[in-house]
Amino acid sequence: MADVVVIGGGIVGAAAAYRLARCGVPVTLVDRADPGQATAAGAGIIAPATSLRPLPPFYPLAARAVGFYPELLAQLAEDGETNTGYEVVGSLFVAASEQEAARLDEVQRLIEERRDAGMPNVGEVRRLDGREARDLFPALADLPGAIYVAGSARLDGRLLRDALLRAAERRGARVRRGDARPVRTGDRVTGVAVDGERIAADVLIVAAGAWSSALGDALGLRIPVAPQRGQILHLTVPTSETGRWPIVVGFHSHYLLTFPPHRVVAGATREDGSGYDVRMTAGGVHEALSEALRIAPGLAPATLHEVRIGLRPASPDQLPLLGPAPGLANVFLATGHGPSGLQLGPYSGVVVADLARGAQPDVDLAPFAPIRFA
């Protein structure tokens, strides 16, 4: 059976390695653990039906990806991994002004349409007034209205990544820390050099997040994925009830979500042109904090516990690059997941692993074909 090497140990690479190991394919995953790994900083909102920004092809893929989560969690449980940080908590789509409140009907219709068209993690959708919204998320301002969406989930990306890597290793995958450099001969990759070691590869998967374009350069391939910095705040509050509070999203790109027992996460900046600079900046913290306190002034006394910085792998059209690498016979890409890689990543990992082992994934990959940028 073909030896597969996966470059990148964020959620996408970890999911690909786990799938391959479960299918009995020999696989080595190499990860450099760069500061700014997106998976380690990602907020963890798994609620594509409430997103207003992505292009149309995102939604069918997101539906498959979100629908795959329960199956993945069951597989991991079979492999002894139950601490994944995944939990269904519902979400609030809030209006922060009367103008926004006037658009809630339209948003509610859109979410219901997506549910009725088969988006998996949408249950009951109902309108709330400001007091009802605050009953669910007590730190909120007195907002003019909100939509409650049952079924939305949150995820701790670090926990799921680690669970996938441990489970993959238990099933025979090799996980290697280091800087991977692909070795190309003609139209094939024959191996990967990792700090002096040569690892033979019959197939290569590039899942290197915001660092993918450098691997493209090494392979003679254009991978137009750029780092987009996100600064995200972790606050702690005295109440131990936060685990039950829903996710808060809205018309703007900022959001709030919680983790038990005391944590509220407020995100995030979207800084195009940041390069690989993973500093916490005064402007970034100010932006994330003022947006959080505008929606939820009850968080003002919270402790600012930590600022996480991640580099989202941003593609020019905000859709992932998922499929065969143009001009190379045995290389597959799974990168460019931008702000949605925790939702899409586990399923993208499965799709690219299936391509690598010669199986045809049961999803239309045409909108995500890397050749669109060749």
Ligand SMILES: Cc1cc2nc3c(=O)[nH]c(=O)nc-3n(C[C@H](O)[C@H](O)[C@H](O)COP(=O)(O)OP(=O)(O)OC[C@H]3O[C@@H](n4cnc5c(N)ncnc54)[C@H](O)[C@@H]3O)c2cc1C
């Ligand atoms: C602040 C923030 C909030 C977010 N919130 C959400 C959210 O709520 N929902 C959602 O769905 N998504 C969210 N995202 C997006 C999501 O986190 C990313 O899309 C996803 O984690 C990308 O995963 P990845 O595996 O492609 O890349 P990464 O997690 O960045 O992993 C790439 C890995 O490849 C390694 N690597 C690169 N080059 C090499 C090499 N040559 N050799 C060895 N290793 C290499 C790096 O060291 C790194 O560890 C958020 C991101 C950020 C930053």
